[in-house]
Amino acid sequence: MKKHKKIAIIGECMIELSGKPFESQQQNFGGDSLNTAVYLSRLQPSVSVQYMTGLGVDQYSQSMLSAWRNEGIDTSLVTLDETKIPGLYAIAIDATGERTFSYWRNDSAARYMCEHAQFELNMASLVDADLIYLSGISLAILPDSSKLKLLASLATLKQAGVKIAVDSNYRPRLWQSPAHAQQWLDKLYQLSDIALVTGDDEDLLLGTQNTEATVIAKRLHNFGIEQVVVKLGSAGAMWSHAGQQGTVTTNKIELVVDTTAAGDSFNAAYLAAWCAEQSMADCCDWGNGLAGQVIQYKGAVIPTEFMQHLITRMRIENDK
Numbered sequence: 001m002k003k004h005k006k007i008a009i010i011g012e013c014m015i016e017l018s019g020k021p022f023e024s025q026q027q028n029f030g031g032d033s034l035n036t037a038v039y040l041s042r043l044q045p046s047v048s049v050q051y052m053t054g055l056g057v058d059q060y061s062q063s064m065l066s067a068w069r070n071e072g073i074d075t076s077l078v079t080l081d082e083t084k085i086p087g088l089y090a091i092a093i094d095a096t097g098e099r100t101f102s103y104w105r106n107d108s109a110a111r112y113m114c115e116h117a118q119f120e121l122n123m124a125s126l127v128d129a130d131l132i133y134l135s136g137i138s139l140a141i142l143p144d145s146s147k148l149k150l151l152a153s154l155a156t157l158k159q160a161g162v163k164i165a166v167d168s169n170y171r172p173r174l175w176q177s178p179a180h181a182q183q184w185l186d187k188l189y190q191l192s193d194i195a196l197v198t199g200d201d202e203d204l205l206l207g208t209q210n211t212e213a214t215v216i217a218k219r220l221h222n223f224g225i226e227q228v229v230v231k232l233g234s235a236g237a238m239w240s241h242a243g244q245q246g247t248v249t250t251n252k253i254e255l256v257v258d259t260t261a262a263g264d265s266f267n268a269a270y271l272a273a274w275c276a277e278q279s280m281a282d283c284c285d286w287g288n289g290l291a292g293q294v295i296q297y298k299g300a301v302i303p304t305e306f307m308q309h310l311i312t313r314m315r316i317e318n319d320k
Contacts, residue, residue: 006129007271008050008077009037010150011138012110014087014103015060016300021090029064029086030300032135032169035261038301039268039290041072043314044275050129052077052122054113056085061109077125079116084109091260103173105141114146123153131163131194133271136185140174147184154191165194167267170201181205189223194274196267196287198231213238214245227280229287231266236288239280246281250288253295261300266291269310276317286314 011033019025034051041049051073055061057080064086065075087105094100105111113119126132132154139147158164168185175181182205189195202216203209213230217240220228228240236249266287273283290310294302304311 006048006050006126007040007275008052008126008129008132009033009040010052010132010134012087012105012108012141013051013053013055013064014089014105014108014110017088017090018092018299020092025090028299029060029067030089030261032137032167032261032264033133034068035264035300036133036268036271037068037073038071039265039294039307040272042304042307042311043269043272043290044318045072046318047272047275048074050074050077050126052113054079054081054084054109054111054116056080056109057082058085060086077122079109079113079118079122081109081112081116084112086110096256108141111141111143112146114142114149119149120153123157126157126162127160129157129162131165131271131274132157133165133167133267134188135167135169136181136188137169137171137174139184139188140171140181144184151187151191154188158191158193163193164191165196165267165271166192167196167263168198168201168205169263170205172204178205178207186223189220189225192223192225194227194229195220195225196229196231196263196270198233198263200233202230213247214240217245229270229280229284231263231287233262237266237284239284241280248281248284248288250292253292256295258298259295262291262295264300265294272314273317276314278317286310 013029013031013034016028016030017025037049037051068075087108090102092100203211216230217228230238238247269286269290270283273286293307
């Protein structure tokens, strides 16, 4: 197997509070891109998983860095801002496992990471990366001037042969309007080689309803994206590449506890299988498998022991 030696993930990680307001709440940290980085590192420890974000120099930031390193993540691209701290969010989960969020992130270190003196050097260091992954949230949190700076760096890296993977992860509250989001996400799609999107997100972004996955895939292919995956929740995922398409169903989960990070974990497992040079259908199967495991437990990042069978299975695939 060809080892994909370096995957860089760009995004934001925040302090997490979970529980009822003004009662005992559990402290943790999370963010869509960080969740993907953790799960990818667990499944593919032979791959260098680098995480790029901005943090402060406070105790929360230092604790985050320590935890990420313990997960095998390379934190050398994390910029530290003495004037900023991490963002914060609170999560509430209803009886069906669906969640709602409240955020405090407008002045976070991650929002201003592209303005850090180290940013351009960090991006230039990724010229030998096999792939860079980011989401619509990674882009949305940035001021427009920083969006331009990030996209320009990605364009340079793409010209050097670095693959780019993206999940739109559309969150309306992070954008001025759907049109504003489309404007910037279209620019990101034009640079991307792999799109791992959710059907519901695409409908929300475009103001449509129950759009067929094949239609979504065609739209994304029109941007020049080679591999398109449309995640369909409990129905599995549809893949599309070079005129070929297929749907990979998922096993029914009897008890859904928490859907947090379902899409993030799917993306991680998909990329882990991609590193093992598996087919798109097999990559989707891996994505379905990990997402189905994650939603059976509370929290965005489940304990490693709950996914040990997948880690062992991936090790076997790597050895083939």
